[in-house]
Amino acid sequence: HSCPNWRLPYPEKEAQNIKELVQACKRNRVDFVWAIHPGQDIKWNEEDYQNLVNKFNWMYDLGVRDFAIFFDDISGEGTNPLKQTELLNRLTDDFVKAKGDVSPLTVCPTDYSKLWANPTPQGSLAIYGNSLNPDIKVFWTGDVVCSDLTPETMEWINSRIKRPAYYWWNYPVTDYIRNFILQGPVYGLDTSLTKENVCGVVSNPMEHGEASKLALYGVADYTWNIANYNPIDSWERGLQELTPKAKDAYRTFAIHSSDTENGYRRDESWETKTFRIAEWNDATAQALKTEFEKIEKVPAEMEQGCENKALLQELRPWLTEFGKLGTRGKQAIELAQIYRSGNDDSSFWNKYVQNLMSKEDRKAYEAHKSGTLKLQPFYENAMDDMAHGFLKKLLGTTPKDYKGIGSFGNSGTILTKLMLDNDTTTYYTSGIGQKEGDWIGVDLRDIRDVTEISILQGRNSVDDVDYFDHAILECSADGKTWTPLIKELNKQYVINWKGDAVKARYVRLKRLESERKNYASVRSFEVNPLHVENLGFKLESENPQQVVYAFDQNLSTFYKVSNTLTFEVPQGTKTYTLLMDKLSVPLKVKQFDKKGELVSETSISSPFFKLELTNDKVTKVTLEGKAEIFEVIANPQ
Template sequence: MEKVVKRKAIKAVVSACLVSGLLAPLDIPKIGKAKASETYEITVSPIPKSLEKTDKGFPLNPKVGLVTETGTDPAAVAELKQALKEAGVTTVVESNIKNPMLQAPVIIWLGEFSDPDEMKIIQQYTGLQDLEMTKKEGYIVASKHGTNNKKHIVISGHDETGTYYGTQTFEQIMVERKGTDWIPEVEIKDWPTMPIRGSIEGFYGAPWSHEDRLRQLAFYGKHKMNSYIYAPKDDPYHRERWKEPYPVGKIAELAQLVKTAKENHVTFTFAISPGNTITYSSESDLKALIDKAQAMWDIGVRSFALYLDDIDPSLHSPEDRAMFGGDPNPPAAAQAYLLNRFNEEFIKKHSGAERLITVPTDYYQAGTTPYRKRFAELVQSDIIVQWTGIGVVAPTITSQDADKIHGIFKHDLLIWDNYPVNDFDRNRLFLAPLTGRDSDLTPEHGVIGLTANPMNEAEASKIPLFTVADYMWNPEAYDPADSLKRSLKEFAGAAFEPLNLFVEASYATSLNNNREPVSERVKPLIEQFWTAAEAKDFQAVTAAGEALLQEFARMKQAPKQLREKVANPNFLKEVDGYLNKLELYGQAGEAAVHMVLAQQNGDTAEAAAQRLELKQSLTALDKIPQKLSIGVVPTFLERALNGKNLAEGKTAAASSSEVSWLTPDLAVDGNNNTRWASLYSDNQWISVDLGKVYSIDKVKLYWEAAYGKQYKIQVSKDGNQWTDVYTELNSNGGTDEIQFPAVEARYVKMQGIKRASDWGYSLYEFSVFESQN
């Protein structure tokens, strides 16, 4: 098992000052060999509610005094001692606040210190007066020169978790230097905005490994996340075989997870999803649920969830139909009956159990339904309802949405945020920061917290989860771009630049309107290049080509740099296919530019050699299923090889759009990461107006998963009278390259005949090419 190293989240030497309005560079002279002119900038993540500093500070001494109280959180003590050891401290003299030993040059006070007499002792020696923290999970970190030439550090939490979080923040303000670290003089008061902040392993596909989960729990504790929900859809004992007890070996693993979660101040929630096979009225099924929960209770689980999402709500058993069939909404009545009985007969009979959590079957809809209305009326008021926002993957979640849904369910809402989950698009990574969530999703709007559903790739998920943790702790100060920058510096500081490029190439999501930073940077260079090439301006095309070559060189080199500099083999294994693809895109891009430059220069031999290399790179690219969000690069390579796509940038129309943001123009925008999608019926179409009549003989369709099994390609000169030029009766999706005899046309249409799935038709790109004969 890989050892989890919990070192400073972000050392104080990071290059950006990130607590806006509260934090500025500390002009602290370094001691010893360091130059006195050097300054430091301290960064705390998540960003604290309040941070004040002076230009003073002091070095840690190899000998430090540690004053605690009876019952100080053991995890906080262990965390602090490890941090001190790594900071150069060799001796820690421990004492209790009832009889403090203050002989060391630096004294650290660690605990809750809720006793007024204890607080007076700290105030007397440190000179710090305002040390009261009343917020749950809140903490204070203060460092100051005190009496008798002593230096003092106070880490005081409202509760054990707050004390633990205080040690996490203290680690981040320590300034690394030779010898022992430097401690800037600061006063930090901090507490979370969201009561519940965490992650739900709730995706479809291969669940995380046991080692993945252990590393995740350490990550959550380090980033002040306090919740983990165990609900992997493809764990058979969670869903399909929920009645069966876990094997002994699996129970042992779960027990270790529960223990590790507790050490990291993370609540471990065990979820069961019985809805596909349960008989709601059955006493034996209820007993099976209780027995399953009891086995988890026996290994330390104190939080439970019963999930009813992604099921057919119909009552499949005669017993249920007999018992609930006369209710205004039988599925809601049956589910409420089960939830309430489990709540009464298990949760409320176990002292120390957390509130029961559920996901209703109607969990993402925009408005009320008969099911929701009845569910709200019948389910006991203390049960927490999870909600994804409006939509399964909600582009935005607003406090106005929360007010509306809270008004429908009339229960506390816990957001199940389906970001950065990628089980619906398994060959994509979503590494962008969390966006589109209001800063006031709080209990005042019915929201008691948020759990993010990560990707199947556990290590890669940490990059966006860092930003989720930032948002949940202090949404008022959350800046997505700033948070992502800190995430990357923590994840792989030595490889920040190539990692940033890789993240930019895995960035586009519905949350950020499919923004592609790489494409945004490269697209104007591509446009300049083609404009100069068409004008046969050799000097201009050479200059534009050089700029493009620099971008493609970065793509080609970044994977090698990441493999050399990122000391995380699990991450590198997870993203291997994506790195291979990025490298090949860079290689293909270089070949395409060199080919066009050689053509412009009349060097036919070099152009032929580069064309061959481009074709070979494209063949290799086609064999890699993973996708990157750099959609303008494939269309650039396509144009270099096959000529100009006449449809790009032209006017498109369609019979329908599935939703308002999947419009036909996205199929002709030169970006194969954006797409058009139709409504869910067979007789749908998309057409493009080429602007004038051309002689055309080829169309390429770049299908999304919702492809056309049968369709026609039709052409027209006037947009009214259409002629069939091709009929496909058995497409298998992917990319359809369609050649037909040259024909004069201004308008080109894909007319659907039969869909391949229950969805509609969806195209990333609809390309049309002029005849070369």
């Protein structure tokens, strides 16, 4: 149906499949619409016109009576609206009217969204309005590719194409977020519209046919009785219809698997109240814990009660990760109770590391996400807030676990951690188009001497479009008055600044005037990156670049020891606090004097360990074994 094979008949097996689908649709009173996408390589000549007619005739012989032609997402000569309308009008006369039992054609124009459509009388939509056969239906996705159906967007398009448009709603499609499975209510479709405003509504579903049924139920309900449509009531009926013996479990999953986290945001977890640790309330915490306990049970309850095995098969990977989210959320609340008591550092830390997500855990969750609007952010924020408070208590000063900030709607969310994770293969993305004045930055949590900044913009540094191509680098002590560090940056993915110390708490990259409307992405945003030579003591390690993570006053980083780590003891140090991940085997700790003589040796198996130096002659400590060390804290007593 698309370039370059649209001119050819279907192979016999595929043709038979289409014929069976057409027959099944007829039995169920469904119109089967076959669409072709010839625009990328079509030649506006008689030969290709006949190729198109031949293809339509082949499909007609298979039983197809409804046809659509798509000119979307193409470039070149195929975008010519005059040629498009000429072709469509001729097909209407030569094929649709000649057959007698074929419905009017549907077309998807090249300008199918207001985002890039030419609004002028010379634009392709106005040309459609002036020259396209009035029987032909014209698709429209709204103000952007994924957007609500509103009277305003229909008025905008209808006034140009001179007919009620055919609304193409890009929901619940997830081809731009394949790690999500959208199960929320159908809303964003205006209930005051009539056939004078819109000639039809089509839903673009997910690749998961069974899991799309919940949204399709809502769309069908809306189109059946627009004025009386109620999103929540319809959603509740859809849940009951699809899983009559597992509705409660399915509802628990669906209410927390609604948001896209990107672009076309959807409400999620609207019955659940989350909070930050500083806002702790016993009753609210208990209610949230109860919800997490309910979530833990959903996978087993769906396995037992969901009779639609095809639906269960599609949902299973998400259900598995959803259950894990319930467990770690529940444990975060239990951990917070220990944290708030503040009297057992060892117990807190041991349980803290047990509830951390491993690299494998994160990879599995990223592949099948849910709870992204409230639940996972609660877990992430709770763990981060407790880590910050715990480390601040141990250090006696503000830790350096910086926070991402910015002007975008998701700037205060956990997504900004992806530019602060010391991994340039991950990135923060704005999720919406950039505009002048937008900015992305870092909160240093305290006023500090800023001497070095390093930023990697875009998803790569070669040809990505998601970056600020005209920007300024600034810093501020109060978030109100900003001082420029680099006044103008043009088309720079890699940004480096070094200079005399500037007192600042906030650092940002701000967009200046530009034509760019893409998302904005940042892979790395480093302020005062720690260097070994700046630690003030000597180190011996297998990885000199990463060993600083054990001394950076930041619990979101760690250093992996696979053999030994040796560090010099600064003058005045009496004890060390070692914060580590779970130890698979005991770790040896050796103390040496300045002659290199062994003073003492001990073995530790707990992630939290308070190391007392044997005497004031100890000048060097060696950790021997395998461990992931979050922080080594030197104490004067």
